[in-house]
Amino acid sequence: MSNSVILKVEHLKKYFPIKAGVFRKIVGWVKAVDDVSFEVLEGETLGIVGESGCGKSTLGMTILRLYEPTAGRVVFAGKEISRLSSSALRPIRKDMQMIFQDPFGSLNPRMRIGSIIEEGMSVHGLYSSTERKEKVRELLEKVGLSADYVNRYPHEFSGGQRQRIGIARAMALSPRLIIADEAVSSLDVSIRSQILNLMKELKREYSFTYLFISHDLAVVRQICDRVLVMYLGRIVEIADKKVIFSRPLHPYTVALISAVPVPDPDYVVDRVILHGDVPSPIHPPSGCYFAPRCPVAERCRKDEPPLVEVENGHWVACHLPGSLSLKRENGDKKC
Amino acid sequence: MTQPQHENMLEVKDIKVYFYDDEGRELKAVDGVSFSVRRGETIALVGESGCGKSVTSMALLQLVDSRGKIVGGKVIFEGQDLLLLPEAKMRTVRGKDIAVIFQEPASALNPVYTIGEQIIEAIILHQKLSFRQAREVAREMLRLVGIPEPEKRLNEYPHELSGGMKQRAMIAMALSCRPKLLIADEPTTSLDVTIQAQILELIRELQKKLGMSVILITHDLGIVADMSQRVVVMYAGKVVEEADRTEIFKNPLHPYTIGLLRSIPRLDREQTKLETIPGVVPDPSSFPVGCRFRGRCLYESPTCCEVPPPTLVGNNHLVNCHHWQEVRQGKETARF
Amino acid sequence: MNRGSKRWFKKFFSNFSAVLGFVLLLFFLGVALFAPYIAPPKPGRDAYMMPIVTWSSDPIPPSREHPFGVAGKRDIFYGVVWGTRTAFRIGIIVTISSTLIGLVIGSIAGYFGHLVDELLMRVTDIFMAVPFLVAALVLATILGAGLDKVIIALIVFSWMYPARLIRGNILQVKEEQFVMAAKALGVSDLVVILRHVLPNSIFPVLIQASMRMGSLVITAAALSFLGLGAPQGYADWGALLNYARNWMLGSQGQALQYWFMTVFPGLAMVLFVLAWNLVGDALRDIFDPRLRV
C-alpha cells in the first residue's frame, strides 16, 4: 500500500437550511456535517460508521460535490475540488465514483443495463462506441453477471444483481476513489457476503481506494483498514480497525460496538445500554454532543472536546477517553 | 394467576397460505409451516426477506391480504383452533390475547390521532374500562416502556416522536391489554443499533414482568442468539430446521442454516473471505420442486427432488433435509 | 411484441373497467370519425350546424324519423353525433395546449428551483385560486361568445394543473438516487433532465391529461349551456342542453314529458367523461401502481 494521501478533507461543513412559513424563511440549520477533517491514503479502505442521520451520506455526497459544501476544503489527488466550477469538475468526476445504497432507486428504470453502465464512458468520451460495448460486457462478467443482460431493464433483476450493476457502473470509469454508501445494507445476508467478497476482490485487483459508509459494524470490520466513527455530524473517533474493535476509547464507540448482537450464544458482552434518543442535528446539545446519553459524562456538557491524537493514528474527541471500556467475557478468543 | 392447562400455549400445524397473482398462478408463499410456543417462551422465526415470516405470523390471526388465502392447517391457541373462529370472535382474540408489534412503527400508527387516543382506543376495545381509567392505564404503559413525561406524550401526534419513541409507543399499545402472546415482527429493523439494544432490553424485561410468550420475527441471527430460547429457520415458505437456541448455533444440521450462519459478517472476529450461499433466494413463482433449497445447496443429490421428510434428530431438534447425516459429518458433495 | 408490453396488455384487459373505458372511447372515436355516414349533413351546408327540421319551437319526442327527438327545432340525434366531434376537438386542443404550457412552466420551475420556482408557483397559485368555471365564464364573456373563445378561456385556466404536477414530479425525481448517480458520473445538467428526469415524470402528466379531458368537456358544455359557447345551432352537447332549459320541468302532471331533451345529450356527456376517466385510471395502474390511492 502506498502512503500518498489521495483525499484530504479539511473543516468540511454542510448545513441544510430549514425553511418555514408562507415565505419559506430560513428558521434554522441542520448541521448535517459539522467541521469534519480527515485524510484517506491511496489504496486503503476507510470505514465511516455512525447511526442514522449522523451525516454519513451527506459527508460522502459533499466530498463528491453532489452537495455544495457550506465551508471547508476537499483536496482530491492534490487538487482542491471544493471550489471548482461544475464544468471544471466534470473531468475529475471520472476518478471518483459512488455506489449507492438503494439498489432499486439508483438505476434509472427506463434505461437498459447496457446504457446505464456505458453512460459514464460516453459522457467522458472514453473509447470508441464498439469498444465501449465490449467493455460493458466485460464489466458485467467481472461483477458476476452474464454479458447477455445488456438489453434488459433494471426491474428484471434482484436486489443483489442490481447492486452488482451499480458496482459495474462505478468501475466503468476506472476511478481511483469509490465511495460506497451503504452499498450492502439493503441486501439479504446470503447475498450481502457475495457482494462484499466481490468488492474486496475488485479492490485487490484494481487497488481502488474505498470510502465505505455503513451503519453495520460487522461489515466494516470485514472490509475496512481504518474506521471513522461519526456522531451528530462530527467525528468522535478515528483509528485502525484492529484498535477500534479491541480498544475503543470514545464511550460512544464502546456503546455502539457493545450494542451489536452477535450470532453466537456464547459471546457475552457487557452491553452498554444508552438512554434517551439521538438528539437532532438542528438543536445539538452544548459541549460534547454525546454528553446527554453518555454514561460517564462529567464536565462534558460545557466544554466541547477537540479531536486529538491520543496515540499514533488514533484520534478521539472525548474529555474522558477510555473511561468506558469494552468488556467481553470470551468474545475475542478467536481473533 | 391461573395455572396453565396446556404446556404449549400455541401450536401451529401445517399452515398453508397461498397467493394468486395477476396471471392466476398459485404462489405457495407459506407451505406447511408447523411450530409451537410454550408459555413464557420466546421463539424466533428467522429467515431472509420473502421467506414467509410475516405472512405466517399474520395468518395466525387470520389476517391475510385479499390476494391470498389460508388453504390449510391448524392454529391451536390454548386448546382452540383459531382458524375455525368466526371473524367476530377472532376480533376479540386480536389485540387482547395475541398482540402484534409491526416492523414499521411509522406506518402502523395513525398520523391524525394522538398517541394517547390510539392507545386508549385499543384499551377500551378489549377491556371494560371508563375513558378515565383507560387513560390511566395508557399513561402507566408509556411509563413502563420508558417514555419520559408520559402525560405529555399522550397528547402528542406520532410525527412528534422519534423512531425509537414510536416503536415504544407501539409496544405500549400492544401490551396495554396484557396479551398472552406477543408477535414482534422485526420490531427493530428500522432502528439504530443503540436504540435497538434499548428496545430489545425493554421487550425482555416486560416479558419477564408480564410472563407472556413471544414470537420474535427477525432476519438478524445476532438478535436470535440474544433473545430467544427456540429457533425456527424458514426458507422459501417452509420450515427447514427447528431447535433450541444453542443447538441451532452449535450444531446446525440443515445446509441452509449452516450457510446462513457462515455468511454473516462477524463482529467478533476478522474473516479474510466471507462464506456465501451461491445463487439467490428464489421467487415464489419459481420455487424448485422437492427441497426448495435445491440449486443453492452444497449437499444436493438426485434424492433431493423429493420433498425432504421432517426428521426429529435428538433433543427437540427437527430438520427437513435428506442429507442431514452427511451434513453432520461435513461431507459436502462440493458441486461449486 | 416483447414480454413487457405483453404483460401491460394483459393487465389492461384483465380489468373490466379498463376494458369498458377503452371500448367507450373507441365507440366515441368511431362516432366522431363516421359522423358523415351516421348523420349525413345536407349537401352544401356547414356540417357542424344542426339543420332546422321543424318550424315549431315545441320539442318533439323520439320518432322513427328523429330517433332522439327534436329540440329547438333541431334533430337531437344529429346534434349528439356531430357534437362528439366538437367534444373531441375542445378536449384535445385544450388538453394538448395546456399540457404543453404546463410542461414548460413546470419544468422550468422544478429544474431551476429557488426564485424562479417561487415566482412561477405563486402565479400558478393565483390562477388556481380563482374558481375555474367562474374564471372561464368571465374570460369568455370578455372575449365574446364563440367556440374558439371558450377554448382560449379553458386553456388559460387549466395549464396550472399539469404545471404543478410536473414540477412536483421533477422535484421528486431530482432526489432519486439514479439522478444523483448520473450527476456523479459527470453527466451535464441538460442531459440529466432530458434523459433521466423527464422520462420518469412524464407519465403521470399524460395520465392526468386523460383524466382532465373528460372534465374539460363538461366545463365547455356548462359554458354552452349558459349560452357562452358555440353559436346558435352549432352541434354541441352543451348547446343541446341549452335548448332544454325552458322545458326541463315538463308540463303539468307530466314532469318527465321532455326527458329526451336532457337524457340523450346528457348521457353522451356522462359516458364521454367516464370513458376518459376509466382509461386514465387504467393507464395509471399500468404505468405507476404507486400513484394509486
Ligand SMILES: Nc1ncnc2c1ncn2[C@@H]1O[C@H](COP(=O)(O)OP(=O)(O)OP(=O)(O)O)[C@@H](O)[C@H]1O
Ligand atoms: N437534502 C437535505 N435537506 C435537509 N436536510 C437534510 C438533507 N439531507 C440530509 N439532511 C439531514 O442531515 C442529517 C444527516 O443526514 P444523512 O443522510 O447524511 O445521514 P446518514 O448518516 O447518511 O443517515 P442514514 O444512516 O439514515 O443514511 C439528517 O438529520 C438529515 O435529516
Ligand SMILES: Nc1ncnc2c1ncn2[C@@H]1O[C@H](COP(=O)(O)OP(=O)(O)OP(=O)(O)O)[C@@H](O)[C@H]1O
Ligand atoms: N399481498 C401479497 N400478494 C402476493 N404475494 C405476497 C403478498 N404478501 C406476501 N406475498 C409473498 O409472500 C412471500 C412471503 O412474504 P413475507 O412478507 O411473509 O416475507 P417475510 O419473510 O416477512 O420477509 P421480510 O423479511 O422482507 O419481511 C413473499 O414472497 C411475498 O412475495
Ligand code: SF4
Ligand atoms: S434436501 Fe437436499 S437440497 Fe435440500 S437441503 Fe438437504 S441436501 Fe440440500
Ligand SMILES: [Mg+2]
Ligand atoms: Mg445515509
Ligand SMILES: [Mg+2]
Ligand atoms: Mg416481513
